[in-house]
Amino acid sequence: MSNHLFKSTAHFVKNPLGIIGLLLVSVYGISTLAFSLQTFDGWHLSVLLIFNVVYPVFSLCVLYVLITRHHEKLYSPLDFQNAESFENLVKLKLQKVEREIDATVAAELRKKMQELDKETKREMLILKCSTSVDMGDFTGANKWVDEALELREEPVALAWKAYILRKDHKIEEALRYLDRAIELGSDEPRAIHFYNRACYKTQLEYALDEIVCDLRRALQLDPKLIKEARRDEDLFAVHVTSEFKELVA
Structure with missing residues (x-):
């Protein structure tokens, strides 16, 4: 038993x-x-x-x-009656795993393609924005840059938004957008962003130290801006200071 x-x-x-x-x-x-x-x-x-x-x-x-x-x-x-039957089952399992992997890869590829399409569309909107600015159409430029920012908030679009707001005499709001652009672009700082921020702060009568700090950073990144700074009307308020003269000397 x-x-x-x-x-x-x-x-x-x-x-x-x-x-x-x-x-x-x-x-x-x-x-x-x-x-x-x-x-x-x-x-x-x-x-x-x-x-x-x-x-x-x-x-x-x-x-x-x-x-x-x-x-x-x-x-x-x-x-299993023989080894071949067992091997067939293993092969079927492997094929199933391969299909699952293929499906995962395909989903990832679709995601990448969607991101690429989105990025291409954003770049086209930025191009339309800059073209509209060159033509003096700031209403159209504002529309294009807003659509670009809806797709992704990034330094170039934020800087264009700040520039358009500055042209509309909304300097405080423009400064907020530029602050965000500089924050997001900290890995690849752009001289023009720091330069424009120095201009906006000058117009808003910020402390001289803050203005000089941004201006110094801009000129370090792009010394060619020295010539522009000497004749920029937005910086006239600080032209007479020794700190400014030392920067552009």
């Missing part, structure tokens, strides 16, 4: 499905035995009773998921 039971058990443990089945039966058998011996009372008995009722339903749900979604993982090589 015990030998027969041992052989039956050994047969079950040859594959994952048999091990799962043996485990489920063993746990349920032990709990049922404990319940039948009536060694528990009170709330312990209630817990055991609930377990005996819920456990089969839970087990059935788990088995359903395993069999319907992961059936290829429930067999061992010994369950």
Whole structure:
């Protein structure tokens, strides 16, 4: 009897499905035995009773998921009549994984293409904005730059927005946009951004130290701006200061 039971058990443990089945039966058998011996009372008995009722339903749900979604993982090589059948199953599994990888790659590629399209559109809007500014159409330029900023907030678009606002005499608002442009472009600072900020701060009568700090940074990045600074009307208020004269000397 015990030998027969041992052989039956050994047969079950040859594959994952048999091990799962043996485990489920063993746990349920032990709990049922404990319940039948009536060694528990009170709330312990209630817990055991609930377990005996819920456990089969839970087990059935788990088995359903395993069999319907992961059936290829429930067999061992010994369950197949020959090695070729097992190899075919492995190949099918590999093909499934490859399809999943292909789907992931395709999704990532689509995402990259969408980002590229978005970036191309943003660059076109910036080009339209700069063209409109050159033509004196600041209303159109403002429209294009707003659309560009909706796609992505980045230093060039922010600087153009600041420039357009400055032309509309909204210097405080322009300064806020330029501050944001400089903040986002800290890895690749642009001289013109610091230069324009110095001009805006001069118009708003900021402290001389702040103006000189931005102007110095701009001239360090692009010394060609020295000539522009000497004749820029926006900087006339600081032209007479020794700090400015030292910068443009």
